[in-house]
Amino acid sequence: MVLRLLIPLLMVVVGVGVAAADLPKTAGTVNHCLDCHPLHYPERGSCTDCHRGFAGTKRLNIAHQGLLAARYVAFTLPEHPLAVSGRQLLKDYACRRCHRSGNQGNLLAADLDLAQQTRRPEELEESIRNPVLFMPEFHFYESQRIALVNAILEGGQTVPPPEQEQPTVVHFEGAEVTREFQFEKHCGGCHRALTARFGGLGHGLIGPNLSGIFSEFYPQSFGDEQQRWTVENLEKWLKNPRKVRPFAQMPPLELKQDEFERICAELQHIPPE
Template identity: 50%
Template sequence: MAVRLPLLILLALLSAPVAARGGMPSCLKCHPAHYRALGSCVACHRGDPRSDRVRIAHHDLVQGRFAWFALPGSGPTERGRRLLEGFACRRCHTSAGKGNRLAADLDLLPAGTTAQGIFEAIGNPALLMPQFHFDDRQKTELVNAVLAGAREAGRKAGKGEGEPPQVVHFQDGDASRDNVFEKRCGACHRALTRARGGVGRGSIGPNLSGLLSEFYPKTAAGRTAWSATALEKWLDNPRKSREQTQMRPVVLKPGEFDRLVPLLDDPPAP
């Protein structure tokens, strides 16, 4: 027993993490140090700097092209934020604490979600998500914007505490029921709604998810947010608002507009 005890102690010391043995992080054995003022390697890249084994050290690693989010004011992150705004991602998603909850909250992504996974999801959109045809650089910048938004939201006290589970509907499952969107809009448009899930089947016209929220792009005139009044005017005579539009007037039966507005307004649950 006297012989085995020192041996066990030696094995424990050899297997202890690098940081615990007083050595430098394993990252710096292969990679040069940079942006030291921002903190340790894991502050930006995650991973496990305690291990010399590559597969362990690189677990959940954030690659360099996705780590600009940790550098305040970085070009890729700022360009990603402009893309996020310009393409109205918040009409369905929440990012940096702002947006609708029709689709995944980008500030509360499931554990195990990687930057590469977000990159691939942008390029291979889920059902009812518009295909934006971003190039690789734009997708990389969007990933940085998403990660920066999640970090910003995470700094807010109580983020995620006491929130009800989010339910996202992608398919209505009964398009034949009394649904004015399906009858009057669905041939050309699609929309993700809280109450009905996915409605519409067309891809000729723009995706109308979150149309009457503050996060949807401005009206055809490009000056104000969409409202019930603006929508009614547009449906009555689209070319009066945009002369070159290919959309024709939509003739609604009495009461149909009153049923359409709540579907597209879709206020968040209390």
């Protein structure tokens, strides 16, 4: 009780000037966060509403359990520049072509809505900085990585039960492909793609990553009018890329009809007949 009375008095002395009624509390207990940290955004409730952790104890190892650093809580302020930037980066770089975030996207790789429940924000940022096999090297700046982590945390605030199974295919560097895929044969030298049925295909880094190419989450980059990639559009592109985009560097690719259909089946996650 004495501590609760002393905190607002001390804050007035140092110039903060916040009334005792404005001090955020946690479950009716004293907010010990204020023993060390100045109060900000009092209208948003308790410190733990944004930063998580546990405010009802002075034991730092307990109080800081699951604590979110300030740079990772911009998502709690929807109009914060980091929150706005993160949402735009998530869209511009088509993260949902492989991941689910905000209950939207393909499940070709980790579900970001669920990953944040078992991974610290620092780990999420590191996974963006140092991507795993088959994840593109985006070379984001630190500020971009922090913005993306904020977008991931924002998307997973309310996570419904998953509607489909999580990806279970594990990829190893240098592993040999034991089955003949038309994508590997004709496209894999320049491109890579994650597929739900066959896992990762291809090994090239010259061309763009084609994971989820036929889905709504893939960048609309076909032609000058920025159209979606469909089976028909892919066929036009392969027959004569420069007819679609005059300065395209990719040469035409001659394929038999059954070879083209097999490639589309592998990319669409439909087993070939």
